Amino acid sequence: MRDDGPAVEMEVALDLLRRALWVAPVLIVLSGAIWGLNGALSTGYGIALVVANFLASAAMLAWTAKISISLMMGTALFGYLMRLGLIFLAVWVVRDASWVELVPLGLTIVVTHLGLLFWEMRYVSATLAFPGLKPATKGS
């Protein structure tokens, strides 16, 4: 069994990316005001990590759902481990870099991940007619 419908995960992930682009300057400036230039760079890196994680997750699910639902299930489980490993690797590689501040980096990862998800929930559709996002309305 497979699902040939639209890639709803990518739709949601790209919407998350769009929202992250809106909110990134605010977070970077805020972090820069508290931790300086290194904090701002670390926050930018953290936001990029979170968005890359969403996009990787969505791309893997959307791609495998078109092959087999069982494969999608396996990808969701092993993809979780793989993406955790990649995030660890991404932080481990830069941990000693002069521009890295671990506290703003860690805070950014958690706050951005949860914040974007809660924000996105307002725009997710739960109808069969629009399985991904709610149709855009004027002024939204």
Added chain:
Amino acid sequence: MSVLATIAQAAEATDLTAAELKGIEAAAGAGMAYGLAAIGPALGIGYLVGQSVQAMARQPESAGTVRTTMFLGIAFTEALALIGFVVFILLKFA
């Protein structure tokens, strides 16, 4: 706890300094924190995806809606592991 006790015994046997011992224990503690923090979300994602696949098999017409909800559910569950990861990097590297 037995892991930390074992490390402490090994450290005594090899004449490590207090700072080195503290570093080893911090590394072990951070590793355990990250590992334990990843177990819960792994179980959660397994259950979530299993139920979603069952829902898609029962009602294929609602697969799109189920996949949207599943994706958000996976992301929310993963946040727990990310919190564990942040605690890990702060304990280990900060």
